[in-house]
Amino acid sequence: MKYRVNFFVNEEPVELYVEANKTLLRVLREELALTGTKEGCGAGECGACTVIVDGKPVNACLVLAPELDGMHITTIEGLAKDGELTPIQQSFVDLAALQCGFCTPGFVMSATALLEETPHPTREEIIDAISGNLCRCTGYARIVEAIERAANGGGDPA
């Protein structure tokens, strides 16, 4: 049985018929070919599938497809408008705050949600916002610094 859902992805309206046992993660990747959102564990533990749902960061692997009706979802593909990187993306690039890149979209989404809610976060708030995102390559220091830098308009962190 399939369920009709109307929702928004990156401000575009979407209408789909989905199976109940699919997750938002699979809908994005398989139905909408938005493969920037990654599956690292499928159990809400790694944050690689972080997307912004109605303004808040959420693990896409823990949302069932039929729940989507009416939701507004932002994925990594929705950030760089007209090819222009967001300040967060730019500071990840500048500081090499990534290596294999698999966790990077999730981190960028967590950071984006944080700065929308708290434009000038403390270091503790940054760590709280990204401690649900696992990275095995970088050691995180540069990721924290990149978010700090983006929050401070691209200059050195205050």
Next chain:
Amino acid sequence: MKAFEYYAPAALEEAFDLLDRFEAEGKLLNGGTDVVIQLREKLIAPKAVIDIKRIPGLRGIAYDPEHGLTIGACVTMNELGNEALVCTHYPTLAKAALSVGSKQVRNRATCAGNLINASPLADTATPLLAYGASVVAVSREGEREIPLDEFFVFVRKTSLRPGEIVTAVRVPAIPGANGVFTKISRRREVDLSTLCATVLKTGEGWRVAYGSVAPTPIRLRQTEALLDAQPLTEERITRAVELARSEISPISDVRASQEYRLEVAGVVLERSLRALM
């Protein structure tokens, strides 16, 4: 995940109908952070998943000094933990709520769900037990309030009856109460509790609640009685620590040994008491 039907009732009545129809094969869905994982791991394979998030009236947080706090069943951990009224009047609860999982998980997970899941180490259970909170369960027969220490029955078992839906958690107001919530975990962020505890000093006495030391989160009544009896002296703290250790029955598991939990349970009590002296 096996196939199932999905329903998002728009009213409690509709939800009751669905529960009647599917009985044990209907699974209520709230924040989904436990249920979706149980589905994924095929620990459950319900015929129908009944999503209660579209039922009106389950999302609010209300507080007044007389009746205390009411937390709607669909209030998320982040909403609870960041709510100014909760931070002011129930800081241990706010801290416990924000200690659950990651920020992403807390945007979905709910306090009611945390309790219904009935894990021995449910983080929000210890402040709620200490405050004497209760769970509001509604069915066709009407509404009943279940005190939290009667709500938890065993590991992952509650006293909810078939057909009942938890609509809220009620927390009495205890003017002047002051407490400490402690979570001991292997990793500071995003981890399950190896042990969690709330020690609450109320006007007239002490409340002590622990998680991950018994099949359910529990109040340490004897320890409380000892603490209530007389002023807090060094000797009394030592005796309370010993008593608390005798009052709990932790197990060894993949997260920690029984010995560790016994020892740290005492440390947590001692530190909490000193902070509240």
Next chain:
Amino acid sequence: MRAVGESLQRVDAIKKVTGQAQYVDDIIMPRMLYAQVKRSPYPHARILRIDTSKAEALPGVRSVITGDCYTKRCGLYLEDKNFLAVGTAKYRGEAVAAVAAETPEIADEAVELIEVEYEQLPAVTNAVEGMKPDAPLIHPDLHTYKVAPIFHPVPHTNISHHYKLRKGDVDKAFEACDVVTENTYYIPHVQHVPLEPHCAVAQYDLDGKVTVWGSIQSPYAVRQALSAAFDIPLNKLRVISPYVGGGFGAKAGTTLEGIIIPLARRNRGRPVKLNYSREDEFENSYVRQGLHCRIKTGINRDGKIQAVKNEFVWDGGAYTEYGVNITKAGGWASAGPYDIPNVWTDSYCVYTNHPVGGPYRGFGMCEIHFAIEQNIDEVALKIGMDPAQVRRINGLRPGGVTGTGEVMEVSGFHDCLEQVLEDIEYDKKPVDPSPTRKRGKGVAAGWKSPSQPTNAGSSAIIRMNEDGTFILMTSGQEIGQGSETALTQIAAETLDVDPALISCRFGDTDHTPYEWQTVASRTTYCAGNAIKLACEDLKNKILDLAQIKLGAYKRDLEFRDGFVAHKLYPDRKVPLSDFALGLSFPDGSGVGGPAIGVGCFTLENNLNVDHDTGMGSHPAAFWTIGCNGAEVEVDTQTGHIKVLKMVSCFDAGKVINPLTYTCQSEGAMVQSLGTALFEELKLKDGKVLNKSFVDYKIPTADDVPELVVKYVEHPEPTGPYGARGVGEPLMVPGAPAIANAVYQAIGVRFRRMPITPDDVLKALREQQENEKG
């Protein structure tokens, strides 16, 4: 220099921050089938019967396979494995059957319908027990297996390799030593935890061409293994690896690729995909082998270490086709980065009914250094000398001699040590914030060389486009370490052009040239050398043409900033693009043809060690040496250890890109912190008890201490621009540095990783009891 040594922006960064970088699971293909695997519930069992009929009858199921379709064993160094169990299942979780179906859900359901009847066999769940003569044999036919000549299985035992190192006379030396100490250590299994789980897709075309897309570190090694296992000619087998979402060794060999090939063969024309879940990742890909380690160190009061004797027993798991080489690597590095005259080491690789051991960042070095570096501290304290001073006295200097008897021509050991001591402020004893919060500092050194075949090869192609831009083709695989960027920089430096003019391509055995493997911290060095040679080849060819065009001697011409220019008359120059298609003359004729440079690299005079003594004059391509320092705070009431600061200094030879070097070093320190404090694959009767992120914890951003990264540069004579590999070595001393710091804080020596709060409290209790007693 214009490119080498510059903090160039990562060339893959924009793709990665926008979600555009493509990983295997992102490739969308029409008519895909999905595979799933039936796994053994027992650590050791004979397979009596497999009934696939119900699974085959399920609508949507296309094929079901069992071990019957695997007739040839394969393996990198020792051919001991099949991709599905044949005869017996040798670890809990081993694949015994697999299905291909129209959807992942149908595949899951089909797997549940496969019925397998087993006869349980006694299991080996401890490597030391597994060495005993009466232990159940996991591979009774080991003596018949094909094995690379440098490995020595012991027939009719579970020992798949015994490496011996015999230098000097240790027994005599110990007798003369002032202090001898002997300790045992245990390093449990851990998992690599790349954030991208393993994933592979295979397609069998009707004409017999097979294509495999995989999250693969070493496409050529995978091609070789699959070709051997399935008798597919190499020209009919194409392995493609796009961006790899973290490897750390887990994706170095073959794991799941061989499961889908027979399924694809039965469904020609349709791609078949197998995705590992995170749970699979913990149990069914590679894990880092466990290590039982006994180490004896003899020292004189003057601080000179006279002898070491080691016994390493590696818990290799069910198959050790790769693990035998870790055993060798651990053995030949067993003296550590020290000049020690007498060394005796026995390093055994032992089959157990545990998950399959494989290469993990460090390739045995992280494990053995946890023991070596704590023993150094211990003997130092026993003779009343500062451990840093003992390291100074014994550390390898230029001209010093390694454990295997090799003379170290270059060594930055002492520079690294002094830098780390300075950055951790070793002389300032830390102040305890309270009686129950104790602080300590520790230092450790480490070394590593690539444990590659002595004749491992690399090749590269550089093509100039018509406009003077370049395509660089290598099979050095970008797995996060930054090879795409560093290799581009080496090419740009050699050609003296803007790195932005070069695009790097990798990971396609039909199109990018041979590379042995992307492992062993060898890519910058080996692929870098091949690229430098390719660029020099291109230069040479263009300069041949340029001397005609410019009317000048070749020796007077050079590549300069996108031009061929005269060295003496700088204004006489021609853009490189003029030579892209060869040289054209006014009469319309031309010579030379399109500009392509080819580079092939094998390190010469790299020799195997002696079979009986393990000694060799030049067994290692190079040794990378460095140090870590750590400062910790221990809560003596809860047992929690907080790492406050870590510092790192390594001799990189030449840092190609300081930005990516620093990021690698930071990541390595935090990964070592994870193994020191959190990580252990908890095994009970062969079962992994914590195969998820719920109970296998890796560090989060919150656990990260202050990190200080430094490096020194004593050029590697054979490295491109003096570079040597660093990816793995950077992680090696981290865990022992933390353990040494914990010792300083609370006076307890932990001989097992990870050091958990539970262990700390237990040890402190024992310490108290001992003091009382």
